[in-house]
Amino acid sequence: MNALSSLYRPSLALLTDLYQLTMAYAHWKTGSYRKEAVFHLYFRNNPFGGGFTVACGLARAKEFITDFRFVDDDLAYLKTLTGQDGGRLFDDGFIDYLRELKLDCDIDAVEEGRIVFPHTPLLRVRGPIIAAQLLETPLLNVINFETLIATKSARMALAARGEPVMEFGLRRAQGIDGALAASRAAYIGGCSATSNVLAGRLFGIPVKGTHSHSWVMAFGSEIESFEQYAAASPGNCVFLVDTFHSLDGIAHAIEVGKKLKAAGHKLGGIRLDSGDLAYLSIEGRRMLDEAGFKDAAIVASNELDENIINSLREQGAQISVWGVGTRLITGHDQSAMGCVYKLSAVKDPGGPWRARMKLSEQAAKVSNPGIQQVRRFRSGSGFIGDMVWHEEPDIPAEPSPLMIDPLDMTRRRTFSESQPREDLLKPLFRKGVLVAAPETLESPRARVVDDLARLHAGIKRFVNPHVYPVGLEESLFKMRSDLMLRLRNLPADGLFDEVAP
Numbered sequence: 001m002n003a004l005s006s007l008y009r010p011s012l013a014l015l016t017d018l019y020q021l022t023m024a025y026a027h028w029k030t031g032s033y034r035k036e037a038v039f040h041l042y043f044r045n046n047p048f049g050g051g052f053t054v055a056c057g058l059a060r061a062k063e064f065i066t067d068f069r070f071v072d073d074d075l076a077y078l079k080t081l082t083g084q085d086g087g088r089l090f091d092d093g094f095i096d097y098l099r100e101l102k103l104d105c106d107i108d109a110v111e112e113g114r115i116v117f118p119h120t121p122l123l124r125v126r127g128p129i130i131a132a133q134l135l136e137t138p139l140l141n142v143i144n145f146e147t148l149i150a151t152k153s154a155r156m157a158l159a160a161r162g163e164p165v166m167e168f169g170l171r172r173a174q175g176i177d178g179a180l181a182a183s184r185a186a187y188i189g190g191c192s193a194t195s196n197v198l199a200g201r202l203f204g205i206p207v208k209g210t211h212s213h214s215w216v217m218a219f220g221s222e223i224e225s226f227e228q229y230a231a232a233s234p235g236n237c238v239f240l241v242d243t244f245h246s247l248d249g250i251a252h253a254i255e256v257g258k259k260l261k262a263a264g265h266k267l268g269g270i271r272l273d274s275g276d277l278a279y280l281s282i283e284g285r286r287m288l289d290e291a292g293f294k295d296a297a298i299v300a301s302n303e304l305d306e307n308i309i310n311s312l313r314e315q316g317a318q319i320s321v322w323g324v325g326t327r328l329i330t331g332h333d334q335s336a337m338g339c340v341y342k343l344s345a346v347k348d349p350g351g352p353w354r355a356r357m358k359l360s361e362q363a364a365k366v367s368n369p370g371i372q373q374v375r376r377f378r379s380g381s382g383f384i385g386d387m388v389w390h391e392e393p394d395i396p397a398e399p400s401p402l403m404i405d406p407l408d409m410t411r412r413r414t415f416s417e418s419q420p421r422e423d424l425l426k427p428l429f430r431k432g433v434l435v436a437a438p439e440t441l442e443s444p445r446a447r448v449v450d451d452l453a454r455l456h457a458g459i460k461r462f463v464n465p466h467v468y469p470v471g472l473e474e475s476l477f478k479m480r481s482d483l484m485l486r487l488r489n490l491p492a493d494g495l496f497d498e499v500a501p
Contacts, residue, residue: 011071012064013098014078016137021078024130025094037129038345038353038371040121041139044364047151047334051465052455054154054448055122056185057146058112058428064138065107066434070098103131104432108425110374113150113188113444115451116424117470119406120374120386122147122339124425127432129346136341144337145178146185152306152328153189154448158460159309164192165322166208168301169329170199182329188444191324203441210271210299216243226256234265238299241270241284250284254291261292269297271323277302278315285318297321305332306462342367353393357483363407369483370476374424375399377415383454385413386424389473403471406480413469 027033046053070078075098081089105127110116122143125132156165167186173179183199193208194200200207211229219225226239237260241249250270257267270288272280277300288296300312301323309322326332344367347353355369370390377385389399405411415421428436458466472480 011067011069011074012138013068013070014074015064015141016134018081020134020137022089023133024098025090027130027133028094028097033128033130034349035129036127036347036349037132037343039125039132039136039341040344040368040372041123041125041143041339041341042119042121043147043337043339044118045338046118046465047148047331047337048155049465050151050155050462051459051468052115052151052154052452053117053147054150054189055110055114055116055143055147056112056150056188056444057143057181058109059184060142060146060181061109061123061139062428062434062436064142065103065135065429065432068103070101075099101131101134102432103135103429104128105131105135105429106427106431107429108373109428110424111426111444111447113447113451114424115383115448115455117386117468119368120388120470121372121425123428124372126371131432140339140341142181144339145331146181146188147339148331148334148337149182149185149328150189150448152331153186153191154452155306155462156304156309156322156324156328157190158452159306159313159462160322161313163320163322165190165324166299167191167194167196167325167328168209168323169325170194170196172326173329179329184441186328187441189448190445191328205441210238210240213240213243213273216240222249223252223255226252227259230256230260230265234260234263236268237265238268238297239270240273242272242274242280246272246275246280247283247287250287254287254293257293257296258291267293267296269299269321271299271301272319273301277319278312278317281312281318282316299323301325303327310462340367344369345371355479355483357480357487359484359487366406366484368406368472368476369480372425372476375421375473376424378420378454381454382456383451383468384419385415385469385471387415387471387473388476390476390479399476400474402474403469404474404477405471406477409477411471413471 075095078090079095083089105125107125109123116122125135167183170179173182179196180199183194183196183205184203187205193206195209197207199205216222216225219228222244230237239253241253253270260267270284281298284298297320298318299321300319303326304322304324305327342358343356345353345355357369358367360366371393372388373391375387375389376383385403387403401415403413456466459468
C-alpha cells in the first residue's frame, strides 16, 4: 500500500521550497536546463552525540518519486504567484514545461537499515539538472526525519539489551505525518511494536497497548477497574498500577491475576508510569514472583530514553518491556538530523563531466566533488572503514586501496586486496523508473541488527564513542584538493574546468 497516496492528495509536487522552482525557472529561461548534474545527500555529524547513524526513509522517497507529477491544480496555483515587482513569477511556457516534467534521473541509495557515517552519501542523484534539483527538498524532508528517529530507536534498543522496546509516542508526535513516519522509523531502528494503530495498518507494524489512568478513575476503586478490564479482555491484561499508589496497585493486579488464572487465563503483566522505576520494578518483581506470576511482564514508561534505560538497568531494575514515547517520537535531544544535498558534478550536452564543490570557512562544511560511491571494508565479521571513491561513469576502474581523511591528510589507511568489501550505493531508479525490488519492513530491521553486530563496541557506546574510520580514496582526495586550491585562487595541478570526474 502506498502510504502517501492513502493519506494525501495524489500530487505532492509542490512539497518543495519556492527557490527550487525559481531556480528551475531560471535554468529553463536561460537554457541551462539542458545540463546534467550529480547531487549527493549526506550528513556531517552523527545525531545525539553518537558514533553511528541508521539510514531510513527510502521507502517514502521511492513513493514520492514514483508518484511525482504537477497536476492542473498545482499549475493553476503556480500561475498566481508573483515576484517582488508584482508581476507573474512564472510564465506560461514554464508552466507547460512543468506539466510534462518527468524525474528522469538515475538514483542510487544506501539501503534502509544500514549503519552509515558522516560525509558519506546516502543517496546519489544523476540526471537533468532541473529534475535533480527539484528532488532536494522532499528527499531531505523524508530522509532527515526518519533517519533521526531510526537512529534514536536503535540507541534505545541497544540500551534495553534485547528486551522489547515499544513505541508509545503518537500523542506527542509532530502532527499526523510526523507520527506515522516516526512509528515506521522506530520499528526499523529496533522497536518491537507501536501504539499507533494507523501505522500498524499502513506499514504492518505490530500494535500493542495497555490502558490509561482514566480507565482506573472511571470506577469506584482500582481493583474494580482491573476486574472489569479482565472481564472484557481476559487474554490481554497488563494493568497500569500507579494511578494512586503503585505497590497497592501491584497487589490489586495480583489479586485479579489469581482470578484470571483460576479461569484459565494469564496475567500479562503490570505497567509502571511514574515514581522510582528501579525500586518499584524490583519490589513488583518480588511480589509477582512470590504470588506465582514469574512470567508476568513489568512494563515501564515515563519519559524514557536510552540514557535513562541504561541507568535503570545499572540500578538493577526488573523491567522487561520498555515503553518509550516523547523522547523517541520527537528525537527529543536533537531537533533535526542535518542532512544536506550538494551538487558535485555538471556537464553540458555531449560534454565531459566537470567537478563542483562548495567551500566554507568551516572545514566540515566543504563538500566533496565527483560522482561518489561508498566502499565498506571488513576484517573478519567486523566493519573497519568506509572509503568514498569517484565512480567514473564511462571508464570503470578499481579504486586505490589508500583512504585519506580529508580533514587531516596525515590520517591514512591502506586496505588489502584480500579484505572483503561492498559498495553501499545500490541502484534505486534508472531514468526515473524504479528498479529496486520491493521489501517488507523486516528487511531493514534485520540490517540494523546485522550491521550493529559488526561494529566495534566502542562505536556503539553513548558517551565519547569511538570514531569509525571514514575517508576519501586517494585520487578523489587529490581531485578535491586541486579543486579547492583552484577555487581559492592558489596554484594547483589542475584547473577548475579541467578537473573532470
